[in-house]
Amino acid sequence: MTRTVRVAGGQGFWGDWLDAPRRQVDGGPVDYLMLDYLAEVTMSILQKQKERDPAMGYARDFVGAMESVLPAVAERGVKIIANAGGVNPAACAAAVQAMATAAGRPAALRIGIVTGDNLLPRIDELLDTGHWLLNMDTGEPLSVVRDRVIAANAYIGSAPIVEALARGANVVITGRSTDTALTMAPLRHEFGWGATDWNKLAAGIIAGHIIECGAQCSGGNCLHDWRNIPHLADVGYPIVEGSADGTFVVTKHPGTGGRVSIPTVTEQLVYEMGDPHSYITPDVVADFSSIRLEDAGPDRVRVYGITGAPATDKLKVSIAYKSGYKAVGSLVYAWPDALEKAECADRVLRERLDRMGLTYEKILTEFVGASATHGRLAGDAGRNAPEVQFRIGVRDADRKKVERFTREIVPLVLNGPPSVTGFAGGRPKVEEIVAYWPALVDKSVVQTQVEML
Amino acid sequence: MRVRLLDIAHARSGDKGDTANVGVIALKPAWYPVLVKHLTRDRVAAHFDGLIEGGVDRYELPNLGALNFLLHGALDGGGTLSLKTDAQGKVYSTAMLRLVLDVSDDEARAAGLPIAT
Numbered sequence: 001m002t003r004t005v006r007v008a009g010g011q012g013f014w015g016d017w018l019d020a021p022r023r024q025v026d027g028g029p030v031d032y033l034m035l036d037y038l039a040e041v042t043m044s045i046l047q048k049q050k051e052r053d054p055a056m057g058y059a060r061d062f063v064g065a066m067e068s069v070l071p072a073v074a075e076r077g078v079k080i081i082a083n084a085g086g087v088n089p090a091a092c093a094a095a096v097q098a099m100a101t102a103a104g105r106p107a108a109l110r111i112g113i114v115t116g117d118n119l120l121p122r123i124d125e126l127l128d129t130g131h132w133l134l135n136m137d138t139g140e141p142l143s144v145v146r147d148r149v150i151a152a153n154a155y156i157g158s159a160p161i162v163e164a165l166a167r168g169a170n171v172v173i174t175g176r177s178t179d180t181a182l183t184m185a186p187l188r189h190e191f192g193w194g195a196t197d198w199n200k201l202a203a204g205i206i207a208g209h210i211i212e213c214g215a216q217c218s219g220g221n222c223l224h225d226w227r228n229i230p231h232l233a234d235v236g237y238p239i240v241e242g243s244a245d246g247t248f249v250v251t252k253h254p255g256t257g258g259r260v261s262i263p264t265v266t267e268q269l270v271y272e273m274g275d276p277h278s279y280i281t282p283d284v285v286a287d288f289s290s291i292r293l294e295d296a297g298p299d300r301v302r303v304y305g306i307t308g309a310p311a312t313d314k315l316k317v318s319i320a321y322k323s324g325y326k327a328v329g330s331l332v333y334a335w336p337d338a339l340e341k342a343e344c345a346d347r348v349l350r351e352r353l354d355r356m357g358l359t360y361e362k363i364l365t366e367f368v369g370a371s372a373t374h375g376r377l378a379g380d381a382g383r384n385a386p387e388v389q390f391r392i393g394v395r396d397a398d399r400k401k402v403e404r405f406t407r408e409i410v411p412l413v414l415n416g417p418p419s420v421t422g423f424a425g426g427r428p429k430v431e432e433i434v435a436y437w438p439a440l441v442d443k444s445v446v447q448t449q450v451e452m453l
Numbered sequence: 454m455r456v457r458l459l460d461i462a463h464a465r466s467g468d469k470g471d472t473a474n475v476g477v478i479a480l481k482p483a484w485y486p487v488l489v490k491h492l493t494r495d496r497v498a499a500h501f502d503g504l505i506e507g508g509v510d511r512y513e514l515p516n517l518g519a520l521n522f523l524l525h526g527a528l529d530g531g532g533t534l535s536l537k538t539d540a541q542g543k544v545y546s547t548a549m550l551r552l553v554l555d556v557s558d559d560e561a562r563a564a565g566l567p568i569a570t
Contacts, residue, residue: 041533059508221465223464223465266478266519268462269467270465270474270476271476272467272474273474274474289515292516362536364536368538373538373544374544374547375503375506376504377549433533435533
């Protein structure tokens, strides 16, 4: 029988199910546990935390997750790969090591720390040397928002993770690694795939894409036949069983809930897809039109046929910058004529803002229960709704104007249209907006490092 | 004949900046060519007219029996900027499935399509 390597996905974002990592290592045999903590906005949150406290700036949940899987790592040799390091992988590693020491297993972990993705300290140097960090969507140079930048991280690939594993790490902590590299790297390490084995690297990336959102490929958030998906309360998170030739099977532990089928995997494959012919990663350009899926038994889908093309000479950079303020408030209006009352409240509120001379870069009203998510496509069903939530938000560079807006919602309870409730939360909070600036940078300017703790 | 997209496909959507992507997947392999022929870029652009600010792109994935649509300017700036309930485009998928296709009787019969009443 051909050797397979089992990589389990245990976390699809920071805030995912706390029990999932432990369930993945206890539910059956796995070789690697992959934990994805970083979304685009996460790095800027972590950067702010680090500015307040130099020992912070990583995904704190990861320390608890490591505690829950420590016996599996220590006794059964399960290896952990996580981008939990955020903007401070060294502090993350120190916290994990401190946890292991406190748990009486000071020698259980050999932690590999991957750094080099953080470009924040180097932005001026980059701009001065002709790296404009143009916005990929608008074409503007970063200089337009330079003074408001709070985080800048290059998306890095599998190579430093592979190096850490080769140097004996059983826990690899990275900063802004791509989500997909966390799965591809252990397969590449185990099977010795080279840096130009494009088809195999692409297969590893697509395996990563399938399991990077946790249960979203194993029955969670699955529209297809959703009523009949078994026992979501006990949902099994996904596992990739990879083979040396780049083919793999997606499955989950026996006896768990959820479902792994061609429809559940296909829904995840198309999730957040751009041009399917060129899914660009630091390691390889994967072609989603090459993917073949085959039913391989209950809760098993075999994936094969994947092709990839050479990687580009660029890395994507995720830059976060401050971009004004926003606030969103809501009230609930009840039958009869719930929608009409909510519409009346909207007119009253807007007239009051007008009278104060308050205008905003953006003001948006939605009627939840009638048209908030599908707009006019929802038709007239909302006219008879038992209740409708009036939801209104504003966005502006001027914090004071946004602050004033937040005071105008709750008064409507007594001085606006009737049958209103749902105001227990009081005034909405003003939130500072951290916007996202996608850019590219030459690979040659980013040097990753691996340090063993 | 009128064929509801909801009856012949499932879908998932997500975001990339201010663009929402909607993957539409045929419920049966025989229905994928119906999607290719009738669920055109223009048809989808008309469906979302007034709801999105930019254009629509379409990509074909015969290997998955799926079409991928990009709806540009769909998310009020996207991510953290957006004031929308669906700031990340998670339910554009089902908004897409509200679409009703006009398919000829012969074609509908040949593909075994469920007909909307």
